[in-house]
Structures are given as C-alpha cells and as structure tokens.
Amino acid sequence: MRSRLCRLPTLAVTVAGLTLGLGGLRSQPVLAADDAPTTNTIQLSVPLDDLPAAALTATPEAETAVFQPVTELERELDERHRNVASQTFAGVDRHTRAVGRGDTLMDLLTNAAVPRNEASDAIAALRDVYDPNKLKVGQQVTVLFEPRRGGTRKFVGLEFQPSATRSVSIARKPDSGFASSQAEKAVTRQLVATQGIIRSSLFEAGATAGVPTGVMMALIRDYSYEVDFQRDLQAGDRFEILYEKLVTADGTTVGDGDVLYAALVLSGEEMPIYRHKSRDGRIDYYNRDGESIRRALLRTPIDGARITSGFGMRQHPILGYSKMHQGVDFGAPKGTPIYAAGRGVIEEVGPHGAYGNYIRIRHNTEMATAYAHMSRFAPASKRGARVDQGDVIGYVGSTGRSTGAHLHYEVLKGGRQVNPRSVDLPTGEKLDGRELQEFLQTVRALDKSFEETRGALQLARNPTGTTAGSDNKSCAKTTTC
Numbered sequence: 001m002r003s004r005l006c007r008l009p010t011l012a013v014t015v016a017g018l019t020l021g022l023g024g025l026r027s028q029p030v031l032a033a034d035d036a037p038t039t040n041t042i043q044l045s046v047p048l049d050d051l052p053a054a055a056l057t058a059t060p061e062a063e064t065a066v067f068q069p070v071t072e073l074e075r076e077l078d079e080r081h082r083n084v085a086s087q088t089f090a091g092v093d094r095h096t097r098a099v100g101r102g103d104t105l106m107d108l109l110t111n112a113a114v115p116r117n118e119a120s121d122a123i124a125a126l127r128d129v130y131d132p133n134k135l136k137v138g139q140q141v142t143v144l145f146e147p148r149r150g151g152t153r154k155f156v157g158l159e160f161q162p163s164a165t166r167s168v169s170i171a172r173k174p175d176s177g178f179a180s181s182q183a184e185k186a187v188t189r190q191l192v193a194t195q196g197i198i199r200s201s202l203f204e205a206g207a208t209a210g211v212p213t214g215v216m217m218a219l220i221r222d223y224s225y226e227v228d229f230q231r232d233l234q235a236g237d238r239f240e241i242l243y244e245k246l247v248t249a250d251g252t253t254v255g256d257g258d259v260l261y262a263a264l265v266l267s268g269e270e271m272p273i274y275r276h277k278s279r280d281g282r283i284d285y286y287n288r289d290g291e292s293i294r295r296a297l298l299r300t301p302i303d304g305a306r307i308t309s310g311f312g313m314r315q316h317p318i319l320g321y322s323k324m325h326q327g328v329d330f331g332a333p334k335g336t337p338i339y340a341a342g343r344g345v346i347e348e349v350g351p352h353g354a355y356g357n358y359i360r361i362r363h364n365t366e367m368a369t370a371y372a373h374m375s376r377f378a379p380a381s382k383r384g385a386r387v388d389q390g391d392v393i394g395y396v397g398s399t400g401r402s403t404g405a406h407l408h409y410e411v412l413k414g415g416r417q418v419n420p421r422s423v424d425l426p427t428g429e430k431l432d433g434r435e436l437q438e439f440l441q442t443v444r445a446l447d448k449s450f451e452e453t454r455g456a457l458q459l460a461r462n463p464t465g466t467t468a469g470s471d472n473k474s475c476a477k478t479t480t481c
Contacts, residue, residue: 092144099139105132112143114155122170125178130168164254185248195240212256215243217303224300225293238265261446276439290431290439298341302330327410328420334405336396340387341369349383356400372408373399
C-alpha cells in the first residue's frame with residue numbers, strides 16, 4: 001500500500017537560496033531575487049511519485065489531520081479560524097505570562113488578577129481540548145481582559161500555543177461560562193538535499209551547510225557502526241544527505257523528519273546508506289547491496305565526542321607510569337548521553353572502584369561492553385534490565401580515577417578486553433527476494449533524485465553553460481557539484 005505521503009503532487013528539495021520551477025528539471029532554473037546566491041543551497045521540486053513509499057516516513061494515524069497536504073479548503077478553514085479568533089478577542093487587553101517552575105495554570109491566572117472562580121471555570125473548559133497539567137515551564141500564556149472600565153476589568157479568555165502547529169484558546173460565552181477551541185496547522189513533508197566538504201569534522205561540515213543539529217546527530221549515529229570518526233575522516237572528504245523537514249502552509253519549518261539517504265566519501269571510497277521500511281514494518285538503513293549497516297555493537301557509543309586515549313600501553317595521567325589502557329576514552333562535556341552499544345542485559349550497574357559509576361552489558365555468551373566514569377545513570381538502567389542498541393544508559397562524568405569528563409568504553413570478548421576500534425563485529429541482516437527488489441527500487445529513485453538535485457545546482461549556478469566564475473568555483477569547492 002502506498003504511503004499517504006504519496007498524495008502530495010511534488011516534494012520540495014531545499015539546497016538554500018535558489019528556486020527551480022515545478023516539474024523536475026525540465027524548466028529553466030530561476031535565481032532568487034538578488035540573482036546572486038550567497039549560499040550553496042538551492043530549492044527545487046521533484047515529483048513525489050518517483051519515490052517509493054518504503055523510502056518515506058509514513059504519517060502516524062493519530063497525526064493524520066496534521067500531516068495531510070494543504071488544500072484550498074484547509075487554507076480557508078484556517079483563515080476562518082483566525083478571523084473568528086481576531087473578532088472574539090478584538091479590542092482586548094493582552095497580558096502574556098510564562099509558566100514558572102512549579103506553577104499551575106491556576107497560579108498563573110490568579111497571579112494575573114483573574115478571580116479564582118472564573119479561573120476554575122476556564123480551566124474546566126480547557127480540559128475539553130487540552131490537559132493543563134501538560135503545560136511546560138516557559139510556556140507563554142496570554143491572558144485576555146476587556147479594557148478597564150472604572151475600577152475593575154473583566155476576564156474574557158486566554159490563548160497559547162502548545163506546539164508550533166497547534167493553538168488553543170478559551171473565550172467567555174455570551175451567557176455564562178467559557179468555551180474552548182483549538183486549531184491545527186496543516187503540515188507537509190519536504191525533502192532537503194545538502195552536500196559539502198569535510199574540513200575538520202562531519203558535524204562541523206553539516207552545521208556549515210545548514211543541516212539541523214538533530215539530523216546531523218542522527219547521521220553520525222547511523223554511521224557510527226562502520227566509521228571511526230577520529231581515524232577514518234580526513235580533510236577533503238565529502239558528504240551528502242537527503243532528509244525530511246516539516247513545513248506549514250505559510251512556509252514555517254516546524255520540525256525535521258528522517259534521513260532518507262546519505263553518503264560519505266572517505267579517501268575516495270563512497271559509503272552510501274538508504275532508509276527502507278520492510279514489509280513487516282521494520283525501518284533500517286542499508287548499503288547499496290541491501291546489507292543492514294547495523295552491527296552487533298556500536299564502535300562509538302556517544303555522539304560528537306573525540307578520542308582522548310586509545311587502546312594499548314600509555315603513560316597513566318594520574319599514576320604516572322606506563323600501564324595497559326584496556327579501552328577507549330571519549331572526551332565529551334559532562335552530561336552528554338551515553339548509548340548502549342548493542343542489545344543486551346545490564347549485569348552490573350553502580351560504583352566500581354577506579355571506574356567510578358560503571359555499567360556492564362552482556363550482549364551474548366561471548367561479547368560484553370563496559371562504560372565508566374559516568375556522572376549518573378539513566379532511570380531505566382537497573383541490574384537485569386534489557387536494553388536495545390542506542391538506548392541512553394547514562395551520562396558522561398568524571399567519577400572514579402579520572403582527570404576530567406569523559407567516557408571510558410570497553411569491549412570484552414570471552415571476558416577479556418579487546419580493542420573496540422579493530423574488533424571484528426558481525427554485520428546485520430541482508431535483504432533478499434522481493435524485499436531486496438523493492439529496496440533496489442528505492443535506491444534507484446533516491447539516487448536519481450539526488451543526481452537531479454546536483455544537476456540543478458550546476459545549472460542554477462551557470463545557466464548559460466559558459467565557463468564558471470567565482471560563484472561556481474565556490475560551489476564546486478563546498479558542494480562537490
């Protein structure tokens with residue numbers, strides 16, 4: 001069955017600053033208003049039907065109303081809601097307050113001089129559309145009053161936005177009491193394509209290209225099965241990524257979706273990965289041959305960290321003499337999340353001598369991993385608890401015999417520590433049969449989309465086909481056009 005997402009006529013691929021007409025690459029690219037792009041990002045539309053449903057993110061049933069394509073009717077209804085709201089609250093005094101730590105909505109309203117009985121009635125009406133206990137610290141709530149007449153003013157309602165796509169309001173009814181209403185902004189999914197050169201780190205290269213932090217961290221986590229980010233990356237290596245973003249009808253970005261495709265080119269070797277949803281609903285990333293990128297264990301169970309000490313003999317920083325270092329140290333700020341390197345059972349958790357706060361996970365009869373010097377453990381990290389690969393088990397600290405915040409990570413094979421950076425780890429599943437054929441269809445479609453995007457970038461930078469000027473050199477240098 002095709003994803004509901006496939007009802008969209010086209011999808012926008014943003015690569016920042018330029019716009020191409022609808023209908024793929026058949027139309028001439030049109031430069032932005034200043035006609036001199038200063039970024040290495042363009043925007044174009046690619047027919048969504050070209051991408052198989054298995055490559056895309058299905059919309060959860062509970063969010064169907066939110067993530068549907070924006071129709072003219074929806075725009076009209078949204079406009080109607082805004083008009084009604086503006087008429088309801090026209091000419092009122094607005095007082096915006098932030099929810100403080102420990103505050104309830106009753107506290108906020110009474111502190112704004114709303115009579116307690118009216119505040120209680122308004123909160124009761126609110127419960128029809130929103131649980132007031134879910135208000136978060138820092139949430140802005142606007143309390144509405146009729147303009148002051150004489151010595152008193154009349155409370156007429158309140159409004160707030162619990163999310164970027166949802167607004168909630170309470171209004172006094174003409175007779176008595178209060179009524180609640182809510183509105184959802186329609187959100188569509190767009191594709192964003194970015195490519196760039198790695199100068200110092202993959203994370204920095206992504207940030208320079210405008211890739212959101214969450215998307216970049218997901219990409220790093222996906223590649224951490226295979227790539228040693230300290231040893232394998234070199235200046236001049238390249239990356240490209242195709243990911244989703246969530247956009248409202250007025251063009252506001254309200255969130256990021258999944259990475260659909262990415263590739264690293266390390267020392268000339270291309271390492272592409274593709275998102276695929278299998279027939280039984282499992283979502284994973286695979287290489288071009290349909291082999292899962294997942295391995296039994298993560299080589300890097302922490303995001304964005306640097307290796308400060310490798311496996312092997314070293315001068316101990318505290319003891320002052322040479323000693324075998326039986327793990328890898330990752331320097332990271334205190335509080336950085338630490339992930340379970342693989343599925344397994346926690347067999348030890350707690351203080352462990354020089355290791356400080358320590359967790360050991362048994363993955364199978366042969367393999368285990370250990371994590372030391374944590375500042376604290378995740379709430380679910382209990383002895384005997386089962387964990388999945390990527391679960392947060394604790395946070396970076398400097399407990400035990402330690403000179404600063406870092407994670408000491410060990411891989412144990414047959415009870416003996418081995419080098420996490422070189423140990424041979426079994427690979428994940430390999431697709432076959434009809435599943436493989438469907439996956440290969442996804443690969444072809446995503447490859448085609450990205451190649452069209454790259455071609456559009458070249459065409460937009462140099463529409464006449466003449467020798468590229470400085471802008472094109474910059475483009476070639478930073479986006480590998």
